[in-house]
Amino acid sequence: MGSSEKSLTGKALLEKIRSDFMGLDTMYLTARGESSRRVYLDSTASSLLLRPAASVAAEFMNHYSNTHSKLHHSAHISTTAYHWAHQRVLSFIGADPEIYTCFFTGSGTTGGINRMARVFRDVHPHKDTAIVSIMEHHSNDLPHRKHMKNVYHVPVEGLNENKMCISLPKLEQALIKGAGRVAYVSITAVSNVTGIINPIHDIARLAHKYGALLMVDGAQSVAHLPTKMFHPDDPAACIDALVFSGHKTYTPGSPGVVVARKDHLLAIEPEEVGGGMVERVLEDRYQVKTAFPDREEAGTPNIPGAIALAATIEILDRIGMPTLMEEEEKVMQAAMQGLKAIPEIIVYGGTNLDLCPRAASISFNVSGMDHGLVAAVLNDYHNIAVRNQCFCAHPYVKEMMSEDLEAQFGIIDFGNMSPEFMRKAGMVRASFGLYSTLEDVDLLLSALKDIIQNAEVYNREYEVNAENDYAHKSYKVNNEDVFTIMAAVDRYLSK
Ligand SMILES: Cc1ncc(COP(=O)(O)O)c(C=O)c1O
16 A cells, blocks of 8 residues: 555545455356346345455465464564454444453354353353343344343334334333343344344443443444444443454454453453463463453464454544445435335335434345245346345344234244245345445346346246245256365466
8 A cells, every 4th residue: 555545534445445345246147147246235144355454464474373472573473463453443442441351252243142141141140131132133142041041032112113123111121120130131233134223322321220231232233333332421321242243344254353341351260261361270270361352362363364354443444434334324225215115015124214223234025925036036137145034033023024924824933834934934135335336226126126027927937945945947057167165276276
C-alpha cells in the first residue's frame, strides 16, 4: 500500500475494498448451460474472505512461529502481532482492557458460548437458571441446556407489525419469577433468521437489575453494526460477555472470539487447561497464570487466523461501522421493498425497517412452493447461493410458521416430522455482506419473479431425493470437475 492508500478511510475505503473479496467472481455452469457469476447471498452462514486480510496473514507467515517460543526474532514478531490482535478486538468493540479480556477459541461462536456458559454457571454456583429467547440459534440455546439445570425461553414480541424480536416485558417477568436463581441471560444481538436487531443494552439493564449477568451472541452483529460492550452513560447497560465468529466477520479460517469481564474469569479456574496457561507445574499441583489472555488460551492458538481477523477488524474500523451499516441498510431496504412488492412472497418478521430494524438477513417463502425447491432453482438456474430450511433455529422458525403449518398438517409436532412436513417447515434466507450490491438484489428479485411465473415448469423438472432435497432430473453437475484438493495440489506442484 502506498501512503495515500494507507490514509483512505470511511466510504472511500469501503468503495476500494468492497470488491476485494475472494469468491466474488466465481463462475458456475447453470442448468441453462451458461456460465455465470455466482451471486453469494449466504453471508449469514459464512462471509467471503477479505483479500487484504488474507494477504496480511500470508505476509505474516514469513515470520510465523509459535507464540510460546521466546527468544528468536520470529517468536518476538509472532507474539507481538498476536498480542496486538487481542487488543485490536477489544478496542473495536469498545471494551476497556482494564475490565475486559479477549481470547480466541474454537472455530466460531459455538465454542465460546459453551465455554462462557460453564464459566457463568461456576461463577454463580448457587444459581441454576439461564434465560435465553426462542429466537436463538441452537448454539445459543443448547450449551445452556447442557451446562445449566434450567433454561427458560423468553417469547418473541408478535405485536407491532409482527415484529418477532425479543419481548422485553416478558424477559422482565421471567427475571422477576426467577429472582435469585437466574445466573445469566444469553441473547442474540441479531437474529440469524430474520436479521432482526435486539436492544442488547436495554436487555443488559434488565438482567443487571435482577442480579443476572448478560452474555451476547454477536455472531450476526459484529460484522454488520456497531457492537459495543460499554454503554457510555450507564454502567448497568454494559455487557458481561460477547462471543462472535471470525468466519462470519469476513475471515473464514479464523477462530471464534470471546470478550469477557476479567473478574468473572478470575473467580474460577479456567475451563481449559494445558500448555501456555500455567506458571509452574509440579507432579502434584500446578499454578495457573493470572495474566490474560494466556490464562484462557491453553495450547497453541490459531495464530494466523487471529492475525487475519485482526487485519479485517482494522479495515472495518477504518471504514467505520456506522458507515458500513448505512451502506448495508441500502441493500436491505432494496431487498425488503422488492420482496414486499411481490404478492406471492411471504416475508417473516416485521417488514417496516424503521419499526423493526434488521441486519444482513431476510427469510421468506414463495407461496405454494417448498423452500427447498425455491433454493434449488435459485442455485441451478440463477446461480444465486441462498440457505434454506430452519437455520439452526427451530423454535423461532416454528413460532413464525406454526399457523400456516397447522392449517396444512393439523396439530404439529416438530419432534416427529414426516418428510413432507419437513419440506414445508422451513424458509429461504437471503443474506448480505458488505460486498453485496443492489445488482445482487435485482438478480434475486428477478429470479424469484421467474420462479413464480414458471412454478409448474420448475416443479416438473425436480424430484425429491433420498435426503429429502429437491434434485434436478437432468442437470447434474460434477462439482469435482470444479475443485478437488488433489487437483489443486497437482496444479501447484506442476507449476
Ligand atoms: C446467531 C448465531 N449464533 C451462533 C452461531 C454459531 O456460530 P458458529 O457456527 O460460528 O459456531 C450462528 C451461526 O450461524 C449464528 O448465526
